[in-house]
Amino acid sequence: xxxxxxxxxxxxxxxxxxxxxxxxxxxxxxxxxxxxxxxxxxxxxxxxxxxxxxxxxxxxxxxxxxxxxxxxxxxxxxxxxxxxxxxxxxxxxxxxxxxxxxxxxxxxxxxxxxxxxxxxxxxxxxxxxxxxxxxxxxxxxxxxxxx
Numbered sequence: 001x002x003x004x005x006x007x008x009x010x011x012x013x014x015x016x017x018x019x020x021x022x023x024x025x026x027x028x029x030x031x032x033x034x035x036x037x038x039x040x041x042x043x044x045x046x047x048x049x050x051x052x053x054x055x056x057x058x059x060x061x062x063x064x065x066x067x068x069x070x071x072x073x074x075x076x077x078x079x080x081x082x083x084x085x086x087x088x089x090x091x092x093x094x095x096x097x098x099x100x101x102x103x104x105x106x107x108x109x110x111x112x113x114x115x116x117x118x119x120x121x122x123x124x125x126x127x128x129x130x131x132x133x134x135x136x137x138x139x140x141x142x143x144x145x146x147x
Contacts, residue, residue: 025117036136037127043120053090053111056118068096081110081121082144089141093129104129106137112146 008019024046031040047056057076065071074093080086089110096103106123123137 036125036133038123038125038133038136040140041120041122041124043118043122045118045120047111047116047118051116053109053118057090057092057109064094064096068098070102071096079108079141081108081119081141082146083142085146087113087146101126106134108141 005020008022010017010019010023010025025044026046027044029042031042033040045056047053061071061073064073072095076090076092079089079091081089087110089108091106091108094105094107103124103126105125106129108121110119111117112119121141123133123140125133
C-alpha cells in the first residue's frame with residue numbers, strides 16, 4: 001500500500017511554507033507601534049509537562065527579578081482576550097529597568113482551551129502607562145479573533 005505523507009501548512013505575514021511534519025510554534029514576534037512609542041510582543045510557546053500558566057508566569061517573573069533592576073509587578077487580574085468569542089486570560093502591569101531604560105508593560109497570558117499552547121501578549125513602552133495607553137491596550141485585546 002502506498003501511503004502519502006501528510007503535509008502541514010505554516011502561514012506567516014510574508015507567505016506560507018509546507019512542512020513535512022506537524023510543528024510546534026515556539027516563537028516571538030515584535031510589532032513596533034512607532035506613533036505610540038510602544039511595542040506589542042506576541043510570544044507563543046508550549047507548556048512543558050506538569051507546567052501551568054501560573055507556574056510559567058512565576059518562572060518568567062523570577063527571571064526578570066534576576067536579570068532586571070527595580071522590578072515592580074502589579075496584581076494579576078482576570079481579563080478577556082477577544083470580542084464576541086472572548087477567551088479568559090490573566091493580565092498584570094510590570095515595570096523594570098533594562099540597561100538604564102525603564103520599561104512599562106501590560107502583560108497578558110492565556111492557554112488555549114484543552115491544550116498546552118500558551119499565548120503571551122506584552123504591550124511595552126519606555127514611559128509610564130497612561131489612560132490612553134490603557135484604552136489602546138484594551139482595543140488591541142478586544143480585536144483578537146481566535147483561530
